[in-house]
Amino acid sequence: MxxxxxxxxxxxxxxxxxxxxxxxxxxxxxxxxxxxxxxxxxxxxxxxxxxxxxxxxxxxxxxxVLIPGHSLYLMLFGMGYLAINYMGTVYRGNPVYPFLTWTDSRSAYVCLGLGLGAFVLYHFIAMITAIARKKPLEQDRKGYQLLE
CATH class of the missing domain: 1.10.287 (Helix Hairpins)
Known part of the structure; x- marks a missing residue:
């Protein structure tokens, strides 16, 4: 989810x-x-x-409720997706997305921006869902720690 x-x-x-x-x-x-x-x-x-x-x-x-600590796994998923995107671009000989060409450092900056944006956005959505459900974030963190 x-x-x-x-x-x-x-x-x-x-x-x-x-x-x-x-x-x-x-x-x-x-x-x-x-x-x-x-x-x-x-x-x-x-x-x-x-x-x-x-x-x-x-x-x-x-x-x-989204668990803030799970954002690490989402970042790993994102890095895997970007690796596949890079390989697909190299294999096809043209970019999958016009803004992610992998020909210069701009692609790295785009990836960094998307990654940081995704991280912040995930935590924002986690905070909003926790507040909407009247379930404090600290309780989510404790629940997450019990699962470790």
């Missing part, structure tokens, strides 16, 4: 903040040569919106 929550927040945020303009440009180019391009465009919107809505609904309608 925690990985899904953070991943969907990042996916929806990055798509709508950065990638949607790129998708619109590509759609305009493809629409000229492919009458079915509109379906790909709508699919991109659905794929990058509906899961975020579902996870938001899940957080609002359940008693799920």
């Amino acid at each position: 925690e990985i899904t929550c953070l991943a969907q927040v990042l996916i929806v945020g990055v798509y709508w903040a950065v990638l949607h303009r790129y998708v619109e440009q590509r759609f305009a180019q493809l629409q000229v040569i492919d009458g079915y391009a509109q379906f790909v465009y709508y699919r991109m919107i659905i794929v990058h919106s509906v899961p975020g809505f579902v996870i938001l609904t899940h957080l609002v309608t359940t008693r799920a």
Whole structure:
């Protein structure tokens, strides 16, 4: 649940903040040569919106609380994803994402920014869910320590 929550927040945020303009440009180019391009465009919107809505609904309608100490595992998951993204870019010969080309130090800064942003965002969501459920963060930490 925690990985899904953070991943969907990042996916929806990055798509709508950065990638949607790129998708619109590509759609305009493809629409000229492919009458079915509109379906790909709508699919991109659905794929990058509906899961975020579902996870938001899940957080609002359940008693799920994100545990702040689990952010370490999420960072490891993110590093694994970035390694796969790098290998995919090298294998394909072109970037998976236009903002993550792996050709200069800019990609490292983008990764660092996404990682720090994800870390802060995860802790913010954990704090909000704990407050919303009237369950103090300290209690979450104690519960987490018992699991170690």
